[in-house]
Amino acid sequence: MTVNDPINLTDPADAAALVPYLLGYHPYDRLVILALRQCRIHFIAAAPLTRDLASSCALIADKGPDQILLLGYGDDQPVTTAVDHTTAAFTDFGIPVLAAFRVHADRIWHLHCGEPDCHHDGTPFQPDSTVAAAYATYHGLTAATDVDALAARLDPVTGPERAALTDAYHRAARHLHQLLDDCTDQQITDTFHTLLDELLTETAHAYQSGRLTDDRAALLNILLGLGPLRDRAARHVHGDDLHLRTWTDLTRRATPDCVAGPATMLAVAALQAGQGALARLAVQRAHHADPGDPFLHTVAGWVRSGVHPDTVHHLLHD
Numbered sequence: 080m081t082v083n084d085p086i087n088l089t090d091p092a093d094a095a096a097l098v099p100y101l102l103g104y105h106p107y108d109r110l111v112i113l114a115l116r117q118c119r120i121h122f123i124a125a126a127p128l129t130r131d132l133a134s135s136c137a138l139i140a141d142k143g144p145d146q147i148l149l150l151g152y153g154d155d156q157p158v159t160t161a162v163d164h165t166t167a168a169f170t171d172f173g174i175p176v177l178a179a180f181r182v183h184a185d186r187i188w189h190l191h192c193g194e195p196d197c198h199h200d201g202t203p204f205q206p207d208s209t210v211a212a213a214y215a216t217y218h219g220l221t222a223a224t225d226v227d228a229l230a231a232r233l234d235p236v237t238g239p240e241r242a243a244l245t246d247a248y249h250r251a252a253r254h255l256h257q258l259l260d261d262c263t264d265q266q267i268t269d270t271f272h273t274l275l276d277e278l279l280t281e282t283a284h285a286y287q288s289g290r291l292t293d294d295r296a297a298l299l300n301i302l303l304g305l306g307p308l309r310d311r312a313a314r315h316v317h318g319d320d321l322h323l324r325t326w327t328d329l330t331r332r333a334t335p336d337c338v339a340g341p342a343t344m345l346a347v348a349a350l351q352a353g354q355g356a357l358a359r360l361a362v363q364r365a366h367h368a369d370p371g372d373p374f375l376h377t378v379a380g381w382v383r384s385g386v387h388p389d390t391v392h393h394l395l396h397d
Contacts, residue, residue, distance in 0.1 A: 303340020
């Protein structure tokens with residue numbers, strides 16, 4: 080994840096408390112890498128403690144940080160091992176690790192520190208009372224309890240709502256068939272473009288106070304099943320909260336064969352919002368449904384490379 084609004088780091092507890100809000104979830108058994116530039120967070124990444132982070136370190140080094148701060152969330156030995164390996168990797172790139180900390184059970188340890196204030200039994204850590212927690216609350220940032228809980232926010236709707244949506248998708252498919260009956264290829268293209276633009280405008284208004292009806296949501300998601308229309312739709316997607324809510328809802332309401340479109344739009348919105356974990360989860364949902372889509376491959380590349388939100392915005396809207 081890239082951080083849009085740089086935050087000054089003044090205390091290890093602030094950094095540890097802020098991490099869940101920047102990731103979008105509370106990390107467990109993970110090593111979090113904060114890449115700093117001029118003492119400010121420039122980029123953040125997280126990975127399981129057991130993962131080889133050599134490629135991630137190389138990717139982060141390419142972004143030009145001048146220092147690294149490491150925070151391991153979990154038990155002593157796995158965290159220490161991951162910290163040691165990652166420190167060595169960044170040292171090879173000529174980037175110093177400013178400090179490394181372990182966070183576990185409401186305590187924080189300063190690793191490899193010989194100073195008197197580096198307590199062996201850790202320092203009490205109450206994240207809710209930190210300046211970082213206040214900052215996150217002020218900016219409306221939230222954090223899921225863990226990465227699985229974050230993924231669950233994209234789970235398909237079920238029960239009566241799913242049954243009603245299934246009927247809506249059947250109606251939408253019949254409507255499109257009738258609309259395009261006896262049309263030439265050019266007429267079909269023109270009709271699709273007009274209908275998509277109309278639905279996107281309607282969507283922007285609907286989600287300001289509610290959501291699209293089932294019939295209109297089904298029609299939009301069917302259209303987004305067509306690769307060229309995804310490219311067109313992405314130019315209407317931004318990274319504000321409205322777009323995140325919109326495309327999360329439409330992803331959850333999509334049928335399995337139509338989920339790639341709205342999930343790709345959600346990934347595009349999340350990237351522009353600097354929410355890399357959410358973008359990655361959205362790409363995974365889209366890839367499972369349509370692994371061959373060229374635009375999805377492009378978006379997945381942005382996610383893997385940690386492209387800055389401003390760069391994604393310019394690529395889509397300039």
